[in-house]
Amino acid sequence: MREFSLFMSQFLRHPKRVSAIAPSSRWLAQRMASEITKDTGQIVEIGAGTGVISRAILAAGVAPQDLTIIELDPNFCKTLKAQFPDCNVLEMDAQDLGSLELENVNMVISGLPLLSIPVSVQHNIIKGAFDLMQPGGKYMQYTYGPKPPIAQEVRTANDLAWRTLKKTWLNIPPASSYVFSQNSAIVPQAKQG
Numbered sequence: 001m002r003e004f005s006l007f008m009s010q011f012l013r014h015p016k017r018v019s020a021i022a023p024s025s026r027w028l029a030q031r032m033a034s035e036i037t038k039d040t041g042q043i044v045e046i047g048a049g050t051g052v053i054s055r056a057i058l059a060a061g062v063a064p065q066d067l068t069i070i071e072l073d074p075n076f077c078k079t080l081k082a083q084f085p086d087c088n089v090l091e092m093d094a095q096d097l098g099s100l101e102l103e104n105v106n107m108v109i110s111g112l113p114l115l116s117i118p119v120s121v122q123h124n125i126i127k128g129a130f131d132l133m134q135p136g137g138k139y140m141q142y143t144y145g146p147k148p149p150i151a152q153e154v155r156t157a158n159d160l161a162w163r164t165l166k167k168t169w170l171n172i173p174p175a176s177s178y179v180f181s182q183n184s185a186i187v188p189q190a191k192q193g
Contacts, residue, residue: 024049024111024142025171029056032109032140032177034165036060041104044132046070046094046125047112051083057109058084068102070094095121097128105133110141114149123154130158130182139180144173150180159183 024032033056036043043062048054048069057067064086071077077091094112108129114122129139139160143149148162155162165177 024052024175025168026052026056027170028142028168028175028177029053031165031168031175032111032142033057033060035107035138035140035179036062039106041106041134042066042068042102043107043109044068044070044097044100044102044105044129045109045111046097046129047072047110048080049073049076049111051080053109053111054080054084054087058087068100070097095124095128097125098131099128100132102132106137108133108137108139110139112141114141115143115145119151119153122151123157126150126154126158126160126180136181140177141180142168142175142177144175146176148178150178155180 029052032053036057038061040062043057043066045054045057045067048071051069054067054069058064064084065088067084068088068090069080069084070090070092071080072091072093074091077089081089094110097108112125117125126139130137133139141149148155150160159182160180161183162178162180165179168175168177
């Protein structure tokens with residue numbers, strides 16, 4: 001209940017920054033963590049909010065020292081630092097992802113409200129994420145809208161391919177999850193024959 005209260009207070013203070021009517025559900029969090037494997041390596045989560053997805057990432061077997069949590073809102077960040085003392089929690093703008101000095105990052109999981117973020121800012125975030133990740137890295141993003149949450153011009157500029165995961169109906173509102181990767185990093189599979 002305290003998590004919901006914090007979420008609502010931040011939503012009322014900064015509706016464009018929070019841009020959701022409720023925290024992510026545990027079902028959406030599990031969907032966002034569903035691509036994690038034992039070989040994923042370092043993960044960066046951006047726009048962590050109250051930490052629902054952070055908990056799912058850790059529950060998927062990621063060691064706390066392998067999770068870096070990025071949050072711009074100082075109140076959310078304070079709560080995240082208290083909840084996840086063994087993770088690297090940073091209060092910073094996601095546009096600065098490319099400046100982080102982390103090694104072996106293979107996945108960025110985003111809870112940012114990309115549909116309400118200007119295209120130029122989206123570009124900085126996405127470019128920074130792929131600059132930070134190893135070749136073949138995955139950028140995961142959920143959205144409440146009917147189309148991919150990264151603008152077409154940003155997808156084109158960053159040479160992105162994407163696929164969708166099953167829709168999470170048990171979320172308010174229902175959410176679609178996307179996995180983005182760079183075309184240049186996709187290795188074609190050999191034909192069976």
